[in-house]
Amino acid sequence: PGGGGGDGGGGGGISILGPGLQHRKHATSHSPCAACKFLRRKCTAECVFAPYFPPDQPHKFANVHKIFGASNITKLLNELPQHQREDAVNSLAYEADARVKDPVYGCVGAISLLQRQVAQLQNEL
Amino acid sequence: MSSGAPCGACKFLRRKCVRGCVFAPYFGAEQGAAKFAAVHKIFGASNVAKLLLHIPVPRRCDAVITISYEAQARLSDPVYGCVATIFALQQQVSSLQAELAMVQAANRQAAAAAAALVQQHHHQHLQQQLLIQQTTGAAGQQQQAHQVQQQQYVTEIAAGISNPSSSSHGQFRSLMNTDQSNFHKFQIPPRHRDPRDHKQLQQHDPAATQLQEHHHHHRHQIISDHQGRSAARDCRKPREIMIRRKKN
Numbered sequence: 001p002g003g004g005g006g007d008g009g010g011g012g013g014i015s016i017l018g019p020g021l022q023h024r025k026h027a028t029s030h031s032p033c034a035a036c037k038f039l040r041r042k043c044t045a046e047c048v049f050a051p052y053f054p055p056d057q058p059h060k061f062a063n064v065h066k067i068f069g070a071s072n073i074t075k076l077l078n079e080l081p082q083h084q085r086e087d088a089v090n091s092l093a094y095e096a097d098a099r100v101k102d103p104v105y106g107c108v109g110a111i112s113l114l115q116r117q118v119a120q121l122q123n124e125l
Numbered sequence: 126m127s128s129g130a131p132c133g134a135c136k137f138l139r140r141k142c143v144r145g146c147v148f149a150p151y152f153g154a155e156q157g158a159a160k161f162a163a164v165h166k167i168f169g170a171s172n173v174a175k176l177l178l179h180i181p182v183p184r185r186c187d188a189v190i191t192i193s194y195e196a197q198a199r200l201s202d203p204v205y206g207c208v209a210t211i212f213a214l215q216q217q218v219s220s221l222q223a224e225l226a227m228v229q230a231a232n233r234q235a236a237a238a239a240a241a242l243v244q245q246h247h248h249q250h251l252q253q254q255l256l257i258q259q260t261t262g263a264a265g266q267q268q269q270a271h272q273v274q275q276q277q278y279v280t281e282i283a284a285g286i287s288n289p290s291s292s293s294h295g296q297f298r299s300l301m302n303t304d305q306s307n308f309h310k311f312q313i314p315p316r317h318r319d320p321r322d323h324k325q326l327q328q329h330d331p332a333a334t335q336l337q338e339h340h341h342h343h344r345h346q347i348i349s350d351h352q353g354r355s356a357a358r359d360c361r362k363p364r365e366i367m368i369r370r371k372k373n
Contacts, residue, residue, distance in 0.1 A: 069169045084204045091208040095195060103176055104184050107207055108191040114214035121221035125228060
């Protein structure tokens with residue numbers, strides 16, 4: 001049976017990699033983020049993705065990785081201050097999700113649709 | 126597609142532009158390199174290549190255009206990229222929808238008020254029409270009634286002249302008595318028994334005065350001839366004398 005919990009302490013923690021499988025990690029007290037899980041790598045404390053890609057949202061990083069790539073995301077986040085990274089990640093995730101759903105137009109399709117709505121409302125007014 | 130000059134993407138990547146390069150149709154040799162640089166920095170060459178390979182060829186041009194747009198927007202705004210435009214448009218749509226709702230509500234109220242006003246005027250107009258019809262109908266009925274009565278008066282007068290003792294004479298008298306208010310409209314007003322009328326006649330109608338005097342004298346002559354008396358002295362009551370005579 002799956003499930004588990006983290007034990008307190010200096011740095012101990014349990015990360016759930018799959019049902020019925022538990023790992024005891026000594027580096028961090030948190031489970032690997034979605035990025036590290038997707039990349040199948042060790043999620044360290046200094047993981048740049050961990051604050052923005054929680055493990056309960058695996059599709060978020062999957063799309064971002066498919067469209068932008070992990071290295072590009074890392075570069076983008078490293079160029080931004082801490083207080084702006086969360087918004088940046090969320091906007092990147094939005095763009096990636098739009099591009100996965102519409103490979104030709106991506107979020108530009110939403111812009112075009114909104115521009116038509118604005119024009120229609122202005123005409124009605 | 127030329128195999129000599131590399132496309133803008135391959136030039137940027139500093140690689141040999143092979144035949145069938147996926148980027149070549151969309152990133153020219155002149156300005157393709159700068160355009161591809163933004164795309165490469167945000168998306169990466171391999172990711173864009175994968176995207177284009179999964180898109181039908183006729184639609185790849187639009188895809189490159191939108192990808193280039195997003196890349197440029199992200200370079201301009203590293204935090205929000207083109208999502209900032211979407212947020213702004215969403216807010217604009219919301220405000221316009223709210224404004225439109227207010228305008229539509231105001232228009233509905235104005236339309237309702239105008240409709241109520243029109244309906245009120247319509248009712249007033251109908252009432253006025255009904256009043257006019259009633260008034261016109263009543264006046265017409267009254268006029269018709271007067272005409273009928275006038276015809277009856279003429280008929281009774283004619284009947285009264287031919288046969289004064291007929292029953293119609295009495296009816297005529299009753300009509301006269303009962304409808305004195307309208308009598309003046311169709312008949313010469315009855316003369317009042319005013320002594321001054323006689324004097325007025327005498328003053329204004331010398332011929333009538335002379336005729337009256339002649340009749341008075343003739344009556345006097347008849348009385349004096351029958352009685353052999355100076356009945357002329359009692360000429361003020363010739364009728365009574367005649368009645369006395371008959372009794373005798």
